[in-house]
Amino acid sequence: MDAGVLARADEAVALLRALVHLESPTGDATAVGEVVALLTATAATLPGARCRTVPSAGGPHLVVDVPGHGAAGALPPVLLVGHADTVWPVGTLDGDVPWREEGDVLAGPGAFDMKSGLVVALTALAVLAEAGLDRRPARLVVVADEEVGSSTGAAVVTEAAEGCAAVLGFEAPHADGALKDARLGSTRVRLVVTGREAHAAVDPEKGVNAVDELVDQLLAVRQRLAAVATEHPGTLLVNAGGVSGGGRANVVPARAEALLGLRFGDADVEREVLGYLEALVPVREGATVAAEVLSHRPTWAPGAASAGLLAAVRAAGAAVGVAVEARPAPGAADTNGTGALGLPTLDGLGPAGGGAHAVTEHLRVTSLLDRVRLVAVLLHTL
Incomplete structure (x- = not known):
């Protein structure tokens, strides 16, 4: 041969x-x-x-x-x-x-x-x-x-x-x-937040700030996933790879999003984290938050x-x-x-x-x- x-x-x-x-x-x-x-x-x-x-x-x-x-x-x-x-x-x-x-x-x-x-x-x-x-x-x-x-x-x-x-x-x-x-398993998730536009000075109370909502969501996500990583060492990597939203300082923004890259070394941790992200609820009345899975490769x-x-x-x-x-x-x-x-x-x-x-x-x-x-x-x- x-x-x-x-x-x-x-x-x-x-x-x-x-x-x-x-x-x-x-x-x-x-x-x-x-x-x-x-x-x-x-x-x-x-x-x-x-x-x-x-x-x-x-x-x-x-x-x-x-x-x-x-x-x-x-x-x-x-x-x-x-x-x-x-x-x-x-x-x-x-x-x-x-x-x-x-x-x-x-x-x-x-x-x-x-x-x-x-x-x-x-x-x-x-x-x-x-x-x-x-x-x-x-x-x-x-x-x-x-x-x-x-x-x-x-x-x-x-x-x-x-x-x-x-x-x-x-x-x-x-x-x-x-x-x-x-x-490692690999999942790419987009967190999408919607709010409501309004004039930032004339009637800001009529708006729902999607950027502020996203910031609060990301802080909560980071805290929760840090706890998971501490409880299960070596099984979870998280990277916030992109953040975008709004565009004008005088307008309450109606949309914001973040891209998360997740790596998993354990199938149970993978299920726990993805389940948590899918169940996120808004902090602000009138806002919505959704986790969109862009790609998913399971843990091998x-x-x-x-x-x-x-x-x-x-x-x-x-x-x-x-x-x-x-x-x-x-x-x-x-x-x-x-x-x-x-x-x-x-x-x-x-x-x-x-x-x-x-x-x-x-x-x-x-x-x-x-x-x-x-x-x-x-x-x-x-």
């Missing part, structure tokens, strides 16, 4: 180069669609592969079913998860983050997060097919909106996971190359299911001379959903590198090829 990987090294780099040059910021349906079209054309070369797309406002999601081979072909499939969107706007290649090939390093917008992970998955499937080895069926799902919380992609992943035996995520690994066996806590899968990955790693470690990650991704469902899940199977979401974004070719070897053997032995 090692010879098959080396034979496809140039092809893998060429695919990554092509994917990176198709800049695909989240929300640009045309740009994301071009990436999905290239991925579809590549996947369609796999024997028996069936490709379909799921439309969304931000571009198509891709689902590819690849049949197994031999006795393992009748087993439940393994789900491979990735995304086509990046955080970089079109034009980044001509600006701060040009494509670079320097020795073992490849760099460019979206190369590390996570187009190289998609290359690993597709190349491993191609190597396996060429080798003719027994293997489970595989189902690859590539979502269009992961970078903003997968508001439409999450349902596609959940549906694709039905009937699957395990889930492998191809996001970037930890900085030292370790895999990710759990993730460490568990026996993922530990069992990790043992299989470590065995595959030993077979190809790659040491495999894993630990929880603070960032959220599409594997939060499958891990929270109790499916054996591991993430971070993209190649080692660094600089995700930064101008230093890069990966190492040797690590990319090591990941291809690891995933190919895993799909053969799992």
Whole structure:
């Protein structure tokens, strides 16, 4: 199998180069669609592969079913998860983050997060097919909106996971190359307060100040969530990421809002906090307050299911001379959903590198090829 990987090294780099040059910021349906079209054309070369797309406002999601081979072909499939969107706007290649090939390093917008992970998955499937080895069926799902919380992609992943035996995520690994066996839950909430406009000097008593109401609500929220974090150490992170409202000093403002970023390390704490926010009541008569969930990824806590899968990955790693470690990650991704469902899940199977979401974004070719070897053997032995 090692010879098959080396034979496809140039092809893998060429695919990554092509994917990176198709800049695909989240929300640009045309740009994301071009990436999905290239991925579809590549996947369609796999024997028996069936490709379909799921439309969304931000571009198509891709689902590819690849049949197994031999006795393992009748087993439940393994789900491979990735995304086509990046955080970089079109034009980044001509600006701060040009494509670079320097020795073992490849760099460019979206190369590390996570187009190289998609290359690993597709190349491993191609190597396996060429080798003719027994293997489970595989189902690859590539979502269009992961970078903003997968508001439409999450349902596609959940549906694709039905009937699957395990889930492998191809996001970037930890900085030292370790895999990710759990993730904090991530929820983005918008607190929206409405009041009533009035002249701030002539008849202020006729108004209901939405900005004042929001300030009082945020103070109460901060106090309550601080108490939760003290009672359950290490399970809750809160960030007030934006506040807006009103606009003129001589008008009592009728609307104000705040954006909250919440991270959870425990499902019970997640339920408690979200339930509290949904039940907020106004302080002022005539005001309203509502918590709108903008995106939600449930807590994926460490568990026996993922530990069992990790043992299989470590065995595959030993077979190809790659040491495999894993630990929880603070960032959220599409594997939060499958891990929270109790499916054996591991993430971070993209190649080692660094600089995700930064101008230093890069990966190492040797690590990319090591990941291809690891995933190919895993799909053969799992």
